[in-house]
Amino acid sequence: MSEAIVRLRNVDKRYTRGKQSVEVLQGLTLDIPKGEFVALMGPSGSGKTTLLNLIGGLDTPTAGEITVAGQRLDQLGSGALARWRANHVGFVFQFYNLMPMLSAQRNVELPLLLTHLSSAQRKTNAMAALTLVGIADRAKHKPNELSGGQAQRVAIARALVADPTLLVCDEPTGDLDRKSADDVLHLLQMLNREHGKSIVMVTHDPKAAEFAGRQLHMDKGALLEAGTLV
Amino acid sequence: MKYFPLIWATLWRKKTRTIFTLLSVIVAFLLFGMLETVDYAFSHPSAGVTGADKLITTNKYSITLPLPIADAQQIRSVPGVAEVTWISWFGAYYQESKNFVFALPVDADSYFNLHKGEFIVSDEQMQAYRNTRTGALINDALMKKFGWKVGDKVPLHSTIWTQKKDGSLDWTFDIVGTFSVKDPTQASAQSQTLLFHYDLFDEGRSFGKGSVGWFEARVSDPSQSAAISNRIDALFANSPNETKTQPANDFTMAFVKQFGDIGFVLRAILGAVFFALLFLTGNTMMQSVRERIPELAILKTLGFGDGMVLELVLAESLLLCVIAAIIGLVLSFAALPIIKQGLQGMELSPRALIPGMAAAVLLALIVGLPPALRAMRLNIVDALADKR
Numbered sequence: 001m002s003e004a005i006v007r008l009r010n011v012d013k014r015y016t017r018g019k020q021s022v023e024v025l026q027g028l029t030l031d032i033p034k035g036e037f038v039a040l041m042g043p044s045g046s047g048k049t050t051l052l053n054l055i056g057g058l059d060t061p062t063a064g065e066i067t068v069a070g071q072r073l074d075q076l077g078s079g080a081l082a083r084w085r086a087n088h089v090g091f092v093f094q095f096y097n098l099m100p101m102l103s104a105q106r107n108v109e110l111p112l113l114l115t116h117l118s119s120a121q122r123k124t125n126a127m128a129a130l131t132l133v134g135i136a137d138r139a140k141h142k143p144n145e146l147s148g149g150q151a152q153r154v155a156i157a158r159a160l161v162a163d164p165t166l167l168v169c170d171e172p173t174g175d176l177d178r179k180s181a182d183d184v185l186h187l188l189q190m191l192n193r194e195h196g197k198s199i200v201m202v203t204h205d206p207k208a209a210e211f212a213g214r215q216l217h218m219d220k221g222a223l224l225e226a227g228t229l230v
Numbered sequence: 231m232k233y234f235p236l237i238w239a240t241l242w243r244k245k246t247r248t249i250f251t252l253l254s255v256i257v258a259f260l261l262f263g264m265l266e267t268v269d270y271a272f273s274h275p276s277a278g279v280t281g282a283d284k285l286i287t288t289n290k291y292s293i294t295l296p297l298p299i300a301d302a303q304q305i306r307s308v309p310g311v312a313e314v315t316w317i318s319w320f321g322a323y324y325q326e327s328k329n330f331v332f333a334l335p336v337d338a339d340s341y342f343n344l345h346k347g348e349f350i351v352s353d354e355q356m357q358a359y360r361n362t363r364t365g366a367l368i369n370d371a372l373m374k375k376f377g378w379k380v381g382d383k384v385p386l387h388s389t390i391w392t393q394k395k396d397g398s399l400d401w402t403f404d405i406v407g408t409f410s411v412k413d414p415t416q417a418s419a420q421s422q423t424l425l426f427h428y429d430l431f432d433e434g435r436s437f438g439k440g441s442v443g444w445f446e447a448r449v450s451d452p453s454q455s456a457a458i459s460n461r462i463d464a465l466f467a468n469s470p471n472e473t474k475t476q477p478a479n480d481f482t483m484a485f486v487k488q489f490g491d492i493g494f495v496l497r498a499i500l501g502a503v504f505f506a507l508l509f510l511t512g513n514t515m516m517q518s519v520r521e522r523i524p525e526l527a528i529l530k531t532l533g534f535g536d537g538m539v540l541e542l543v544l545a546e547s548l549l550l551c552v553i554a555a556i557i558g559l560v561l562s563f564a565a566l567p568i569i570k571q572g573l574q575g576m577e578l579s580p581r582a583l584i585p586g587m588a589a590a591v592l593l594a595l596i597v598g599l600p601p602a603l604r605a606m607r608l609n610i611v612d613a614l615a616d617k618r
Contacts, residue, residue: 078536079535083533085531085533086533099240099525101242101243102235102236102239106239110236111532113236114532114534
C-alpha cells in the first residue's frame with residue numbers, strides 16, 4: 001500500500017447554530033492512499049461535504065488530527081491554510097462556481113495569480129489545462145456562453161492548473177445530464193489513471209461512484225464501511 | 231498589476247449599476263472641481279492691487295463707507311509713504327448686467343506714479359488720456375471682448391452713481407488708449423479694467439463729492455509696512471472718519487468677504503454632496519459585495535488569503551472612485567472658461583483640483599472598507615453552502 005495522502009485520526013466536527021450544537025462528524029478515522037480515486041457516498045446530512053471541507057482545508061476539525069499531503073491541517077491558521085490550499089488542492093463544485101465576468105481562460109488562470117508566473121506563462125498554463133480537459137476552443141467564452149458540461153470542464157481545468165496533489169470534488173456531476181456527467185467522470189478517471197491525481201469525490205449518484213477506485217459510505221457522521229477496489 | 235484584469239472585470243460585473251454609480255461620482259467630482267476652483271478664486275483674489283509695498287486705507291468700519299479726499303495729503307505726509315492715490319468703486323456694466331466692467335475712477339498722476347512700470351501704455355495714448363477729460367484707458371482683453379476700438383465712445387451703466395446733470399446712471403467715455411500689464415499673473419485680474427479720470431467722476435456724480443472709496447499707498451520699505459499702517463491709522467484716530475490700513479492682499483480678501491464667507495458656503499455644499507455620495511456609493515459597494523459572496527468564497531477556496539480579498543475589494547472601490555474623480559475633475563477643468571465668465575477679475579487655477587484626488591481616495595476608503603472587511607471575514611463553508 002502506498003503512503004496515505006489523506007490521514008484522519010479521531011476527527012470530530014461540531015457546529016454551533018445559535019444555542020444548538022450539532023455533532024456532524026464523530027471520531028472519524030480514515031486513510032486515503034496517494035493516487036487513489038475515492039467516492040464518498042451517503043444520504044443528505046451524513047457529513048460527506050463536511051468531511052470533504054476538512055480534507056480540502058476549507059474548515060478545521062473540532063478535535064482530532066487531519067494530515068493531507070504531509071501537512072497537519074488542524075494545526076494551521078487561516079492564512080497558512082489558504083496558502084496550503086493554493087499549493088496542494090484543486091476544487092470542483094456541483095455548480096462549477098466560475099467567475100461569471102471572466103472568460104474560461106481567465107477563470108483557469110485565477111489560481112496562478114497566486115504564483116510568480118508571468119502573464120504569458122499563466123496564459124500558456126491555462127491553455128494547457130483547457131486543452132487537457134478538451135475545451136481549449138472555448139477559452140474566450142464566458143461561463144454563460146458554455147453548456148453545463150463545458151463549464152464543469154473549465155472548473156476542472158481551474159482545479160488542475162496549479163498541478164495540485166489532490167482534487168476535491170463535491171457532486172461534480174450533480175447538475176449535469178447523463179452524457180455530460182459521464183464525460184466529466186471519464187475525464188476525472190483519466191486524470192487519476194494517467195496523471196496520478198488523487199481524487200476525493202462526494203456523490204449521490206451510484207453510477208458516478210462506479211468511476212472511483214473505492215467507495216466510502218457515510219451515515220450520521222461516521223464511515224460505514226470501506227469499499228474494495230473495483 | 232496582475233490582479234487588474236480581475237478587479238476591472240469585477241467592477242463591470244453589473245454594467246448598468248457601475249455606469250450609474252460612475253455618473254453620480256463623476257457629477258459629484260465635477261461639482262467638487264468647480265466649487266473648489268471658485269473657492270480658490272475667492273481665497274486668492276487679485277483685484278488688481280498686488281505687491282508687498284502697497285497699503286490700502288479704508289474706512290475703519292466698512293469699505294462701503296467713504297473717506298474724505300483731503301486725507302490723501304495727510305497720508306502722504308507719513309514718513310515712509312512714497313506715493314498715495316485714491317480710487318472709488320464705480321460698479322459698472324456694458325449694455326447688460328452680465329457684461330461686468332471693472333471701471334475705476336483714478337487720479338492719473340498719482341495712480342500711474344504709484345503703479346510705475348506695471349502698465350504697458352504707449353506714450354502717445356497716455357498723453358491723449360491725460361488731455362481728454364472723458365478719456366478712458368482700457369485693458370486689451372476688455373477691448374477685444376467687446377470689439378471696442380480707440381476712438382469709440384463707450385456708454386457704461388453704473389449700479390451706484392447717478393449723474394448730477396440728469397440723474398442718469400449712464401456714463402459715456404471716449405476710448406483714447408489701451409493698456410496691458412507687465413506681470414502675467416495680473417493679466418486675468420486686470421482683464422476687465424477700465425480706468426477713467428477721478429475729476430470727471432467726482433464732479434459729475436450727484437452725491438458723495440469730495441469723498442473716495444479707499445486710498446492706496448506705496449511704501450519705500452515694505453518691511454516697515456506694519457509700522458506705517460499704524461502711523462496712518464493713528465492720524466485719523468478719534469476723527470469722524472477713522473481708518474483701517476492693511477496690506478493690499480488683505481484688503482482684496484476683505485473686499486471679497488463682503489459677499490459673505492464664500493468658502494464656508496462652498497464647503498457646506500460640498501459636504502452635503504459628499505455625504506449623499508457616501509451613502510450612495512457605500513450602498514452600491516455593499517450590495518455588490520453581497521451579490522458576490524459565493525465568488526469571493528471561491529477566491530478564498532482557491533487560496534486567496536483574507537488580506538488579499540480585502541485588498542481586492544478596496545482596490546475595486548479605489549478604481550471606481552479614482553476613475554470617476556479623474557473624469558469629473560477633468561470636466562471641471564474644461565469648464566474653467568465658463569466659470570471665468572461668471573467670476574470676472576478673479577484668478578482661477580487648476581491647482582484647486584489637487585484636493586479632488588485626495589477626496590477620491592478618502593471616499594474610496596470610506597465606502598470600500600465596510601464591504602472589504604465583510605469580504606475578508608467571510609467564512610468559506612457558510613458562503614458556499616447555498617451555492618453548491
